[in-house]
Amino acid sequence: MLFKLAWLLLCVLPLVALCAEDYYKLLGIEKNASDRELKKAYRTLSKKYHPDKNPGDESVNQKFVEIAEAYEALSEPETRKIYDQYGHEGLKQHKEGGHRQGGNPFDLFSRFFGGGGHFGQSGQRRGPNMEVRVAVPLRDFYNGAEHEIALEKQAICSSCEGSGSEDGKTDTCGKCKGHGMIIQKAQLAPGIFQQMQMQCDLCGGKGTTIQHKCKTCGGSRHVREVETFTVNIEKGMPKGARINYENEGDESPDYVAGDLIVQVVEKDPELGKGDEKHDRTDGTFFRRKGNDLFWREVLSLREAWLGDWTRNLTHLDGHTVQLSRKRGQVIQPNSVEVVKNEGMPIWRHEDGPEYGNLHVEYTVILPDQMDKNMEKDFWNTWDKWRRKSGVDLQKDAGRPAPAAAGSGHDEL
Known part of the structure; x- marks a missing residue:
């Protein structure tokens, strides 16, 4: 009986492991993918399956959680090594051994894009849109085409996850007491004072200060990164069409990223530049x-x-x-x-x-000139046709008859 039970468990456990989708397959990357490729995959998929963009769809919401879980497991060298060797079961045992549990998927999302992990919440600050112009040849408007463009944009620092601190610790600003604003008094006249509320110059309005600044971003909480986008030119797309990439503008921990707007214009003709x-x-x-x-x-x-x-x-x-x-x-x-x-x-x-x-x-x-024989043959042919058809260019053109010689001056 015990032998049968053990045999049944050996058969069932692999099936349970198969039910959990492979993290690399889930993120659409290879097993040897770099950290940059891993981050890019998470950025794309997390925005696509975000619950705010797919309200009421539980399957999409679950996908969002699974994507966050996959990224957290593969983004840490230790957990990625465990997963590569022992799979989902190894990660499970690692967590049960008292190691860090999976975090809130919205917290992870906010570390990448800012804005508290949600899109479009009322009263939430939104960053400015980015606009770029891409010139493509008329041929691409006719046939359709895809173009890769590389843009430098502001991104939340992944080293400090947008905190600006090397060790993740921040202190309450001693000048504004964490409010980010200070009150300044100015004397306008004897006995007359004016109070003004201003942004704290010590913490820059954040309300916190950092003792050990992040070496990657220097405490600014964001960096400049080059990101690649695919511009899909559809057949017959009008010149000047605007393609919107939602929440792909500059990022900041303080606001939701705005949109990237790509305007597609027609390129001037270039002779002999094509491959075909x-x-x-x-x-x-x-x-x-x-x-x-x-x-x-x-x-x-x-x-x-x-x-x-x-x-x-x-x-x-x-x-x-x-x-x-x-x-x-x-x-x-x-x-x-x-x-x-x-x-x-x-x-x-x-x-x-x-x-x-x-x-x-x-x-x-028309030819610039004709030789004498050609001119004579052409004139004879034309004159013969004119006489036969009865065409009178002077009369048929509707112009007044020329004045008789000596009757006056010619019109200029």
């Missing part, structure tokens, strides 16, 4: 207006007058748009041809992919 073949051809010179694209095609006089030509226009994604005229089809200078559904993708169209139009403006280049 079509990056160095037609796509460089498209112009955009709303959902439509504009292109200027240059024709010779012969092509405009006689037709019989074909051009392959390479689009922004590399596919070909064919422009052509049959023999005898005339194109007037500055005329515009509208090619349906070859413009920009319509951003977030409800009924699936939809595109604007491509407007092709034709510019006709």
Whole structure:
């Protein structure tokens, strides 16, 4: 009987261990991840699964607690070593042996982001927003793309967890008695005094002083760090679109971090800068207006007058748009041809992919000069056609008849 019970326990205990999700898998990092990668994973996931952003969803709330538990276990070298060797059961025995228990997940969150561990509480101070501008080529607005940007921002010092103290100890300010404000008297006239409340200059309004300042931040409680963000450019996104990254602004223990706002603008064309073949051809010179694209095609006089030509226009994604005229089809200078559904993708169209139009403006280049034989042949051809068609440029243009010789002066 005892043998059966022991055998049952041996079978059940591994199943219990499997129920607890692996901390590395939970945070989405490798087992050899650095402290920086660990912190970055926690920062991202804790904001995503914060209860204030997911009210009423118990599964998300539980995820938030598990993420905090995973980070606390892996952020300490001692507990990380125990977890790597013995897993969840080893950590459990470590805690039962009288070692430090897991803390409040909201306290951990507040050490990273400030603001008491919660988003959007009434009366809570909020930091300023950060705004940056990112320039991307028109090709990325057409095809969609992802860009990595690195920004230097203010972050809560992880060495002292935002306290500013090397040993974690702070003392009540002796000047303001912990209030952060002091009262100063100023004499305006004999027997007349004015009292002013001012921020304590000794503690900077904190109400506490530090004897042993943190060596990393020098007691300021925050440091400057470079953080990488992924900017997702959606197909057809309008120029000047603003992408909001909630609570990714400068951090401080005194307030909730504001938002990071990335404005996406169109980059000036750069010929020959792309890696792909079509990056160095037609796509460089498209112009955009709303959902439509504009292109200027240059024709010779012969092509405009006689037709019989074909051009392959390479689009922004590399596919070909064919422009052509049959023999005898005339194109007037500055005329515009509208090619349906070859413009920009319509951003977030409800009924699936939809595109604007491509407007092709034709510019006709006249020859600078003609040799005598060409001029004679051209004149004879034109004169023959004019006589046959009955076209009179002077009359058909609607201009007044020229004055007779000697009847007056010419108009300038």
